[in-house]
Amino acid sequence: MFLFRSVIMDSLHWRKLLHLLILFVFLRSNIVNGLKCYCNSDSPSCPNSTCETDGYCYASTALDNGEMKHTYHCIELKALIPIEHPFSCSTTRTRNESVVIQCCNSRDMCNRDLRLELHTKPPDKETSSETAAAWQFLPWVMGLMLLSACAAISFWWAHRYPKTIKRESRSLFAPEDSLCETRHPMMTATIRDMIELTTSGSGSGLPLLVQRSIARQIQLVDIIGKGRFGEVWRGRWRGENVAVKIFSSREECSWFREAEIYQTVMLRHENILGFIAADNKDNGTWTQLWLITDYHENGSLFDFLTAKTIDANTLIKMALSIATGLAHLHMDIVGTKGKPAIAHRDLKSKNILVKLNLTCVIGDLGLAVRHNVASDSVDVPSTNRVGTKRYMAPEVLDESMDSRQFDPYKRSDVYSLGLVLWEMARRCGTACDDYQPPYYDCVPPDPALDDMRRAVCIERRRPVLPNRWHSDPVLSAISKVMKECWYQNPAARLTALRIKKTLANIATTDNYKL
Template sequence: MFQSNNVIMHNYLCRKWFLLLLFVVYRKLDPVEGLKCYCDTTGPSCQNETCETDGFCFASTTLKDGVEKYEYRCWEQESVFPPGDWPIWCQKGDVFCCSTDLCNRSDEPDTTPTAAAWQVVPWIIGLMVLGICAAISFWWAKRSRKMLKRGLGSRPLFPAEDSLCEPRHPILGTATIRDMIELTTSGSGSGLPLLVQRSIARQIQLVDIIGKGRFGEVWRGRWRGENVAVKIFSSREECSWFREAEIYQTVMLRHENILGFIAADNKDNGTWTQLWLITDYHENGSLFDFLTARTIDSATLVKMALSVATGLAHLHMDIVGTKGKPAIAHRDLKSKNILVKSNLTCVIGDLGLAVRHNVSSDSVDVPSTNRVGTKRYMAPEVLDETMDTRQFDPYKRSDVYSFGLVVWEMARRCGALPDEYQPPYHDCVPPDPALEDMRRVVCLERRRPSVPNRWHSDPILSSISKVMKECWYQNPAARLTALRIKKTLANIGAGDLGKM
């Protein structure tokens, strides 16, 4: 892309210089006002057989009834065609044009058009300059294609299997999505170019539906043999779609524990407009689905919890620099918004409610959407509305509280005698709790999910339970930071697991 931009700029400069050269030639050919010509008519414009013009003198020869007839006139500049150039009629054999005083006076005018050497040379030079510019542009374009081809390997730029009706983009070729992300973003995670995003979106085939939510549906799609996840928002959720796509394209956001963003596009299916968000596909589904169907061992528990904490720490961290990353808080962290990769580590997804910290103004960029977080995972200060929404740190502490509940869900499914999967506070509130239910249990009664006795006899579960309890303190300031959680879980993995 960078190379093609250089070609465009180079062509633009060539055209600019050529137009400047044409302007200079035009100024040289532009006759001086007040040119005197011989005329053979009567009237105010021809007195004493002389007329004045800002254009040309001309003489013409016509044959009428076998007799040659001569005419001598002034030719005004406004009547000249093409404007500013040698008149097209002067190129005919029966018309003579000239641009010096009384140059058209002759008993038998020479009707052969003449041009001085200085009038021809600039045009020859102009054509040479244009030819050189065209040759350089062709060489530069060829060189750019070779460099791009080296970046993508030895793949053809336009594969034969593509339909002629499909949108084309040179960078697509037969490259994988991972190739394109690495080539165009240089690992910055700021998102693919919009044209590439649209090209990918228009070539995806939806295969089967894999989930539904309040925003819309999630489908498994196929793009050139690769599985992708397509989140289709309903039209009333446009703000959520736009916000999530905007957050995913934050510079330096791309991380192995953040769901990989591929593209966003709006597609008209003939009845309504679909809003697509295309991400990496993970066949294990959400952490909620995974824990509902499967149990885990101690090593997997630590690996999963550590990967979620690592992703959360990356979100919460601000990277200072000219192209730095702002700190981001998730605001809706739960097991349904965490996906399980094939290696059983996790990635955090669904950033539609995320907020960003603006360091320069110390303000919080809050999305303009009516959606709120999931009540079951809301921190006490969110439930009782005592959180200072003008500051950014309270949002991070709220995320940490939600993370503690997610770890509790994972820990229940671990061990020799794992418990049946249950969501947090399953024994305290209805399946779809209201705000009042959660406020009563979490804020007034200050209850937290119960810790089974069997955890105390297991060194891993015992260590994990200490971490989760430090995540859900009633006082937000007393909770661990995501970075501290990450380091603690890494020590648990290196220490307690190493002894087993």
């Protein structure tokens, strides 16, 4: 009897262990495989009409040449911006007549049963004739109301300002009259107006629905640049030029990171490239990743220096604006809506744009890192991209930089700024030199890391300073600044704020009009 009971107890234990093992395998398979979603594309990422993700299942209905097109797929967690309310899962506020989007993650294949419909109901036949008859009288009613309003305004104006009634009455019913204007201010607002009207003062950018609305209304005009990330286009939005940076799908991490950095609280500054919107546009075959910023027709500082020379006044103005922008990036603003310190990590003349007034703005923040003061850690992007080899500081080239601390990243930016100052100084003056990139005389046109490491770290070479600079007070003063930017020892370099103050003093001392 005791033997029989022990056998039963052992079998119960084994049964519990078996159940626990099955449960563990089931949970592990779910964790490894993630959420399974239904997809209907022909891409390799959709085998057997199924895809797996760590984010959401996606369903959309769009109007394509008069026909409704249903799209199903997965969205990865890293593509959700912001994570708490991703705009890639949001339809516009009024569920417009062109696209409806919905996401879910409640269970596997949860998007298979989502059949979203567009709100494009035709009017009922019985009421269409009545509606048409009503519309026939609407212009007369609106005209009478408009005339009454203008007459009332004229009567009020005549009694309030009798001396000026004759002068004002000439333009009262003119086409440009604003007294009878009935359009909503947001319909005629520029992008600058929208930023002022819709932001809360935090400086973190436009609301996501406004960003999406702007992105959907932009018309691409012509291509103005290409890079390893994708292409840059000039676009038009309500008559305004904007720059549209279109990332390739393999650069999704860079797009996500740059959009995230640009929307950092209190980042907006006159010497930082103005961010307008970010959006991902799915055309059914692939996803375009858009980053929309201010457009500057002078192009990059590299393009500007290649085509034009500058005088001493412009040199100081450009250098001071770049140093001011970098100082703002590096500075942390303490407060509940404060800004963390940010390091650029890829500062070069091609990532600096020239405004119409010949001041500069710093752009391309895809590699930027942020300082987390609470934990004294560095928020480093997940992308595998590195900075431009020609502009890398010695400690970056020989991998001696402590990447766990934030200050070394700022000192690396200062080294790159010194090289940019050298590029500008070469193009200054009546007897200026042809444009050349830094280290053009000691490394190949497309240098490898070993080439730069040999020149900068082993031979400790720096760009040559022409003799004519010593006789020019401005070039001589700026050459001292750049030499203090590219010291071999990072701790000996100037800070961005010190550079800004020094350049401002040079401008004041020599009485240049900035």
